[in-house]
Amino acid sequence: MTTLDSIDRRILLELQRDGRLTNQELADRVGLSPSPCLRRVRQLQESGVIERYAAVLSQDAVGLPITAFARLTLLSHASAVVDEVEAKLRAIPEVVEAYLLAGDDDYLVKIVIPSFAAYEELLRREIRPIPAFASIKTTFAFAVTKPQSPLPLP
Numbered sequence: 717m718t719t720l721d722s723i724d725r726r727i728l729l730e731l732q733r734d735g736r737l738t739n740q741e742l743a744d745r746v747g748l749s750p751s752p753c754l755r756r757v758r759q760l761q762e763s764g765v766i767e768r769y770a771a772v773l774s775q776d777a778v779g780l781p782i783t784a785f786a787r788l789t790l791l792s793h794a795s796a797v798v799d800e801v802e803a804k805l806r807a808i809p810e811v812v813e814a815y816l817l818a819g820d821d822d823y824l825v826k827i828v829i830p831s832f833a834a835y836e837e838l839l840r841r842e843i844r845p846i847p848a849f850a851s852i853k854t855t856f857a858f859a860v861t862k863p864q865s866p867l868p869l870p
Contacts, residue, residue, distance in 0.1 A: 718763045723748065725869045727756055728765070732866035735769045772864070780828040783857040784835055786843070787821040791850045801848050808842050821853070
Protein backbone atom coordinates (compact mmCIF):
# COMPACT_ATOMS: atom_id res chain seq x y z
CA MET A 717 0.00 0.00 0.00
CA THR A 718 1.27 3.43 -0.95
CA THR A 719 1.43 6.04 1.79
CA LEU A 720 -0.66 9.04 0.79
CA ASP A 721 -0.24 12.50 2.29
CA SER A 722 -2.98 15.13 2.38
CA ILE A 723 -1.98 16.60 -0.99
CA ASP A 724 -2.03 13.16 -2.64
CA ARG A 725 -5.50 12.57 -1.20
CA ARG A 726 -6.72 15.95 -2.51
CA ILE A 727 -5.26 15.18 -5.96
CA LEU A 728 -7.00 11.80 -5.99
CA LEU A 729 -10.32 13.27 -4.84
CA GLU A 730 -10.24 15.91 -7.57
CA LEU A 731 -9.28 13.39 -10.27
CA GLN A 732 -12.04 11.00 -9.15
CA ARG A 733 -14.51 13.84 -9.54
CA ASP A 734 -13.14 14.96 -12.91
CA GLY A 735 -10.43 12.94 -14.64
CA ARG A 736 -10.22 15.49 -17.46
CA LEU A 737 -8.80 18.30 -15.36
CA THR A 738 -5.74 19.89 -16.89
CA ASN A 739 -2.60 19.76 -14.79
CA GLN A 740 -2.91 23.53 -14.24
CA GLU A 741 -6.53 23.22 -13.03
CA LEU A 742 -5.59 20.34 -10.75
CA ALA A 743 -2.58 22.21 -9.37
CA ASP A 744 -4.77 25.25 -8.64
CA ARG A 745 -7.37 23.13 -6.83
CA VAL A 746 -4.83 21.39 -4.59
CA GLY A 747 -2.58 24.39 -3.97
CA LEU A 748 0.54 23.29 -5.85
CA SER A 749 2.48 24.69 -8.75
CA PRO A 750 2.11 22.68 -11.99
CA SER A 751 5.49 20.87 -11.92
CA PRO A 752 5.18 19.24 -8.47
CA CYS A 753 1.52 18.45 -9.19
CA LEU A 754 2.40 16.63 -12.41
CA ARG A 755 5.22 14.79 -10.63
CA ARG A 756 2.80 13.58 -7.95
CA VAL A 757 0.19 12.47 -10.50
CA ARG A 758 2.81 10.51 -12.43
CA GLN A 759 4.03 8.87 -9.21
CA LEU A 760 0.43 7.93 -8.32
CA GLN A 761 0.05 6.38 -11.77
CA GLU A 762 3.37 4.52 -11.66
CA SER A 763 2.68 3.14 -8.18
CA GLY A 764 -0.70 1.78 -9.31
CA VAL A 765 -2.83 4.01 -7.10
CA ILE A 766 -4.34 5.47 -10.27
CA GLU A 767 -5.22 2.44 -12.38
CA ARG A 768 -6.76 4.15 -15.41
CA TYR A 769 -8.91 7.00 -16.65
CA ALA A 770 -12.38 6.47 -18.14
CA ALA A 771 -15.51 8.30 -19.26
CA VAL A 772 -18.69 7.55 -17.30
CA LEU A 773 -21.57 7.02 -19.72
CA SER A 774 -25.30 7.42 -19.21
CA GLN A 775 -26.87 3.95 -19.49
CA ASP A 776 -30.15 5.46 -20.67
CA ALA A 777 -28.48 7.64 -23.31
CA VAL A 778 -26.72 4.63 -24.85
CA GLY A 779 -29.85 2.43 -24.81
CA LEU A 780 -29.05 0.23 -21.79
CA PRO A 781 -31.69 1.27 -19.24
CA ILE A 782 -31.98 -2.08 -17.43
CA THR A 783 -29.57 -2.99 -14.62
CA ALA A 784 -29.74 -6.53 -13.29
CA PHE A 785 -27.81 -8.00 -10.38
CA ALA A 786 -27.41 -11.75 -10.65
CA ARG A 787 -26.30 -13.81 -7.65
CA LEU A 788 -24.63 -16.97 -8.90
CA THR A 789 -23.96 -20.13 -6.88
CA LEU A 790 -21.53 -22.78 -8.07
CA LEU A 791 -21.96 -26.54 -7.96
CA SER A 792 -18.21 -26.97 -7.41
CA HIS A 793 -15.42 -24.75 -6.18
CA ALA A 794 -12.65 -26.66 -7.92
CA SER A 795 -9.98 -24.33 -9.24
CA ALA A 796 -10.56 -25.28 -12.87
CA VAL A 797 -14.32 -24.64 -12.52
CA VAL A 798 -13.77 -21.23 -10.92
CA ASP A 799 -11.24 -20.25 -13.60
CA GLU A 800 -13.64 -21.28 -16.38
CA VAL A 801 -16.61 -19.43 -14.85
CA GLU A 802 -14.60 -16.25 -14.35
CA ALA A 803 -13.22 -16.38 -17.91
CA LYS A 804 -16.74 -16.82 -19.32
CA LEU A 805 -18.15 -13.97 -17.21
CA ARG A 806 -15.33 -11.65 -18.35
CA ALA A 807 -16.16 -12.51 -21.98
CA ILE A 808 -19.81 -11.38 -21.75
CA PRO A 809 -19.93 -7.67 -22.70
CA GLU A 810 -23.21 -7.08 -20.84
CA VAL A 811 -21.52 -8.16 -17.59
CA VAL A 812 -19.96 -4.87 -16.52
CA GLU A 813 -18.89 -5.94 -13.03
CA ALA A 814 -18.46 -9.30 -11.30
CA TYR A 815 -17.47 -9.95 -7.70
CA LEU A 816 -16.39 -13.14 -5.98
CA LEU A 817 -18.32 -13.32 -2.70
CA ALA A 818 -18.15 -14.88 0.72
CA GLY A 819 -21.46 -16.23 1.98
CA ASP A 820 -24.35 -18.13 0.42
CA ASP A 821 -23.74 -16.95 -3.15
CA ASP A 822 -20.43 -17.22 -4.99
CA TYR A 823 -20.67 -14.28 -7.39
CA LEU A 824 -22.53 -11.01 -7.70
CA VAL A 825 -22.72 -9.92 -11.32
CA LYS A 826 -23.90 -6.53 -12.58
CA ILE A 827 -25.47 -6.70 -16.03
CA VAL A 828 -26.64 -3.78 -18.17
CA ILE A 829 -29.04 -4.54 -20.97
CA PRO A 830 -31.60 -2.81 -23.24
CA SER A 831 -34.71 -4.76 -22.17
CA PHE A 832 -36.09 -7.56 -20.02
CA ALA A 833 -36.42 -9.69 -23.13
CA ALA A 834 -32.75 -9.11 -23.88
CA TYR A 835 -31.91 -10.18 -20.33
CA GLU A 836 -33.88 -13.40 -20.76
CA GLU A 837 -32.04 -14.06 -24.04
CA LEU A 838 -28.67 -13.37 -22.36
CA LEU A 839 -29.54 -15.88 -19.63
CA ARG A 840 -30.51 -18.51 -22.21
CA ARG A 841 -27.57 -17.88 -24.57
CA GLU A 842 -24.65 -17.05 -22.24
CA ILE A 843 -25.22 -17.73 -18.56
CA ARG A 844 -27.39 -20.83 -18.15
CA PRO A 845 -25.23 -22.87 -20.57
CA ILE A 846 -22.34 -22.55 -18.12
CA PRO A 847 -22.66 -25.96 -16.42
CA ALA A 848 -21.03 -24.87 -13.17
CA PHE A 849 -24.03 -22.98 -11.75
CA ALA A 850 -26.29 -24.48 -9.10
CA SER A 851 -28.49 -21.38 -9.05
CA ILE A 852 -28.98 -17.98 -10.64
CA LYS A 853 -31.03 -15.39 -8.73
CA THR A 854 -31.71 -12.05 -10.38
CA THR A 855 -32.75 -8.71 -8.92
CA PHE A 856 -33.52 -5.70 -11.11
CA ALA A 857 -32.65 -2.15 -10.03
CA PHE A 858 -35.39 0.46 -10.40
CA ALA A 859 -33.08 3.46 -9.94
CA VAL A 860 -29.64 4.51 -8.81
CA THR A 861 -29.90 6.12 -5.39
CA LYS A 862 -26.16 6.80 -5.14
CA PRO A 863 -24.04 6.68 -8.28
CA GLN A 864 -20.44 5.56 -8.21
CA SER A 865 -18.64 8.09 -6.08
CA PRO A 866 -15.05 8.87 -5.11
CA LEU A 867 -13.34 6.36 -2.82
CA PRO A 868 -13.33 7.58 0.80
CA LEU A 869 -9.58 7.87 1.22
CA PRO A 870 -8.35 7.52 4.80
